Amino acid sequence: MTTNTVVDVHDLEKTYGKANERQYQALKGLNFTVEAGEFVGIMGASGSGKTTLLNMLSTLDTPTKGDVVVNGHDVTKMRGNQLADFRAQEVGFIFQDFNLLESLTAEENIGLPLALKGTSSRVMDQAIHEVADTLSIADLLPKYPAELSGGQKQRIAAARAIVHHPAILMGDEPTGALDSTSARELLDLMTTINREQHMSVLLVTHDPFSASFCQRILFIKDGQIGSEIKRGEQDRSAFYQQILNELGTFNE
Amino acid sequence: MLGKLALAGIKNRRRDYLVLLVGLTMSAAIFYMFANLATNQAFIKANAVVSQAAIIFGFGAVLLILITIVYIMYANSFLLSMRQHDYGLFMMLGATRKRVGELVFLETLILGTLATAVGIVLGLLMSQFLVGLLLDMLGLHLAHLSAFYLPAVIATAVLYVGLFILASLFNLVRLTRTTVLKLLHTDEQANQPKIHPFRQMVSAVLGVLFLAIGYWALAAIKTLQVSAIPVALVTITIGTYLLFRATILVIIQGLRRTKWAKKHLNGFLLGQLNFRVYNYTRMLTIVSLLFAMALGAITVGSGYHRQLPMMANSLGTYTVAIHDKNAQEQKLIDQLNVKHQATYTQKRQGKVVYYNTAELKRQPFELNRGTTEAKYRTHPAYYSESLAKFKKSGSQSLDFLSLAIRSEQGFYAPQFLNAKQFAKQRGKTVTVTTVRVKSMNQDKAVLKHLNKLELQRFAQPSAMTVGNYQSFELMSAFFGGLEFMGYFLGIAFLAMLASCLMFKILSGAPGDKQRYQMLYKIGVRQNLMRHGIAKEIGILFLIPGIMGVIDVLFGLQMFKPLMQSPMSPYLGIGSIFAIFIGLYAIYYVITLLLYWRIVLPKAPAD
Ligand SMILES: Nc1ncnc2c1ncn2[C@@H]1O[C@H](COP(=O)(O)OP(=O)(O)OP(=O)(O)O)[C@@H](O)[C@H]1O
């Protein structure tokens, strides 16, 4: 594995509210990096700033201060179309509420990021069927989201997030709306993507079980990285135990 | 408490409410103006010279009521679409259905009553100023027109408040029947229509068949009489509906399989249209009919406006004939754009009027082929004859004879003398000046003045006209009502049709907001979304527009009996179509801007 840095966050601050309104500082000088091919989890109590952080990384919101470099692009310096193009090309996002367009079939939903790039339809078909095979969702392709279960929807969303080979896959509680079986399937899927495609994954979760699939976990507290643990050579259940222990001390 | 919450909800969407309120107010105002014209007995009696005018007024009123009903239906569904999420939330928080129902009922009724009240006041003002302005612009005079007419106020108030009570009841039932979950998530339901090839084929064939019957009925209005109109209305409506249902979906789904659909947002656009158009079939049908009626009415109105002078011009050669013109009249003549002018000296004695042949040689009397030969009726051809020939034929033309009117019974008989004999001939000497202008519409005001002066000095039998301008005035009195109706109804229909479309489209906006939010998140450029929305709404405007134009092209047949040669309902429709389509485009742009404002995600502020 190469040691290229995919995400580099430096002194990141985010303050909500305008200068003359009531302000709230959600992030207070955050520092961390994610290497290429890493599977990193972000945990923290509710309201600790996890979603805020992910929004900064995916350019859905702009930081108040600090630098965010994703795959060599300085996100904070981008404007307008650059931001949209960045989201379309460099990041794959899986949302808690799926975010599928219900007027399109699963296949059309998955193809959307490629269509935006202007990929030829032949290449598109090929790419769609490739991810569909990887994620075993080929039989779901002609269906509309309304005809799919939550777990199925999320797998389609995952396919859409990676079909254009982004530099990093991000998920904000992607298992949040799923039952335990579907959640487990999705996590296995993300692990497969991470291993086979060497795609970096950043997973925000408050669930220790989900987090145990990661290689490294960052704990956010009071808008800063409170602590960090690594899985190393441990198996998943041991790591799960370690996470529980860490949460125990962390929350004291 | 709940009332306060509801008020807060309304405050949040005050701009959307404003649009709704303005639309409803305008509709009520238009209705009042029309009701004022249509129910004002004195006015109708004074102006409905042609028997058809009364029928057309009545028919117009029925159409306007129907359209008002449809309009309020769509406005109401827009209102409901804005509110149902809130209502769902109230219920989820534990408000009883009864309480929420009361709220819905009151809200709709208050909004409606407010719109009606403001609308009637506005309608009064518009009757006072706008109708007058429109009449002035058209150069028409309609007697006994007053802005305030109590029965019209009552009719408007009763119809609108009645409709709003119905709408409130409808909302009440609708809300209390749907589950809370559905109310909260209406935006997320998008059912995908399926295609059944056989059924689709049948409905396409039936659609064309119905349309053909409708178009035929309009063309055959002479034999079918008034019954042609309801027959056409029903068959064209059904035909359009079936045709839309059969074809649009097939086209969209066909397009979805092409490569084009896989570029940029095209696939999304087609997906949107796919489930939209299906739900919109009924509305698109109605809008296409409204479009046709508005365009048809305006075309007919402007047809009369432009073609009456043409008709008048085919009746004679000179525009006005002035006897013994004085200084004031000469001044007026100098203001005209004269094409041809001649002055003849008459000596009238007994039953005979004598002319000087030397004078007629110098300025031969102009004749118009259009008065005798049908093929020159639309494009008058002027010519003059040799003196010998003129004495035999041209001098007996009505144009020439009318230069010397003797009494109710007829004219002085013309006789021709050479200069010497003419000088010796006794009799009352009169000079008469004939003037032909380039365009009657252009010089209308001056001609009117000139004609008035002439008639004051030389009274003439009332049924008799001298010169094309007098024919024109007479015809205007007959057809002016129709012309005015055409413009008025056309503008009213256009205003309503476009707002129907606007409300229907806008009621889909809350759902679309979420879809565009998703697109925003996965990195679709703002511009691409803008263009996508512009295309989507553009297509929804285009479909009824195209169908409407086709309807009008066939429907104008109906006016052939009312616009006999040289007039024709089809003459010069190009420019009217262009203006109308321009107005329609303005509505499109307004809808688009509103839609963008509601739907487009805002980029984070720096
Ligand atoms: N748009 C906003 N305006 C003002 N404050 C905000 C905004 N968004 C978030 N916050 C505040 O910032 C803090 C962090 O919010 P954030 O959504 O990042 O939390 P989170 O870690 O994702 O929590 P959860 O686990 O509940 O999703 C919270 O205290 C929240 O109140």
Ligand SMILES: [Mg+2]
């Ligand atoms: Mg969150």
